[in-house]
Amino acid sequence: MNITVHRPGDLTSADRAAWTAWQSKAHLDGVPELANPFLSPDFAVATGHQRRGVRIAVVREEGGPAAFLPFQRSVAGVGRAVGIGVSDCQGLVHRPGFRWDARELVRGCGLAVWEFDHLVGGQPSFAASASGTFASPVIDVDGGYAEYLGGLRERSPKFTRTTLAKERRLGRDHGAVRYVHDERDPAVLARLMAWKSAQYRRTGRGDRFARPWITGLVRRLFHTRSASFAGILSVLYVADVPVAAHFGLRSERILSCWFPAYDPAYAKYSPGLVLHLRMAEAAAADGIAYLDLGRGQKAYKDSLKTRELTVSEGWVALRHPVALGHRARRAPVRAIRNTVRSRPELFEPADRLLKNIGRMRSGKRADRDLKSMH
Missing domain, CATH: 3.40.630 (Aminopeptidase)
Incomplete structure (x- = not known):
């Protein structure tokens, strides 16, 4: 060669x-x-x-x-x-x-x-x-969103019904629900990274956005746009307040899901799941063949997927x-x-331990922030 x-x-x-x-x-x-x-x-x-x-x-x-x-x-x-x-x-x-x-x-x-x-x-x-x-689970939308949603209703009727009901209740309780598939406001990207950092700390995981090179990469990709590639920031708003967001990468036919997060104050409405359904709908309309949810078994991926790579x-x-x-x-x-x-009997206690560590970290951080105000 x-x-x-x-x-x-x-x-x-x-x-x-x-x-x-x-x-x-x-x-x-x-x-x-x-x-x-x-x-x-x-x-x-x-x-x-x-x-x-x-x-x-x-x-x-x-x-x-x-x-x-x-x-x-x-x-x-x-x-x-x-x-x-x-x-x-x-x-x-x-x-x-x-x-x-x-x-x-x-x-x-x-x-x-x-x-x-x-x-x-x-x-x-x-x-x-x-x-x-x-x-690596994927959501196929090359047949259109209606076909995907119909299949989701058949595979997971309770999940689909509950998620759509939570979206309606979110609108009733807090105002009109609005989705922007390709948000260009960098302030919203900063809010997403702040949510994600808090989630990493809360669950005891390493904070990726504490690494300057990752933060810099995401910001650079946010501003990278061509016919064949773009960084896409998708946002779910309620009464013009962002409650969930996702930053991923798009080629002509694939949307790679990357960094999803939401405001914990709205957790009972499952805004992250609502966001993913809106993303699937918009991606289908945009000519995307499938959304790649990424390696890793998680409950929300299992509920949303159509197949696996x-x-x-x-x-x-x-x-x-x-x-x-x-x-x-x-x-x-x-x-x-x-x-x-890969082994639930090992993962579940390890996950609980990490979350306990995360709660302790978050508590110490809150104490430091409070002291700095006085």
Whole structure:
């Protein structure tokens, strides 16, 4: 393989056009998942502004591009998927029929190992190195919202009836309910991030928005817009007050759900669920084929989904001391995390512990805020 490695900003316009064209036609080529916005050049370029070591490998055949692999490289030669930790889809974007050797590609990128945690399906060369596979639920709306809602009523009649009733009650109790699919006010984005940070703390999870690079990435993507890619902020308002919001990424045919949150003061109305139904309706009207809810089993995803994709995690490693050291550090952590998540008898007590820690953190934070006012 003829492989060259570039900084994201150095990619030629012809290469970017080829990359985008393959994504645009992915559903016609039988690999619709390659159209995921996390696999777009726009996401790689935006991440490159926030993280060091972002590179794009270009594989060429007969003088033209055949495939693109974005990755992040450490000084030691450890490679990881671009935006790993927040990216919900990773892999090689390629022309139809392209085949590759995973280790040859990793070697050509100048890496000892390449790690992934949301590998897209249909990439057998990488998948052979996977250590686990996981469900990524989706909401199909290519047949229109009415078809989706009808199927939801059949699959989950009580859930559908209850959610729609809560939306009506929300309007009766607090004023007119209004939905904006593509809100452009950055102040609302800031409110969403504040809600999400509070949710992370409340549930004992690490606050992603406490990391400047993630906050900067989301803000940059919010302002990134083209015919084939955009950051989409969707908001549910009640009497012009935002009560739930979601920030995700859109390609021509896929809306990747990313950061949903809501105002806890309205929790009894399930505004997050109402928001997702409104998102599905607007996405269908906008020509989206499906909403990707992302890896992870959660009750709301199980209720809303129509089917599941499969994503994988693992690493392609060469026989190299750096690769051996990286796997030795990472493998035990992944194994423990996945075991806990997959076994209710372990996950439920761990989840309760995290929430208890979150409540203690929130209480201490409130005490600090109160003292600072005096």
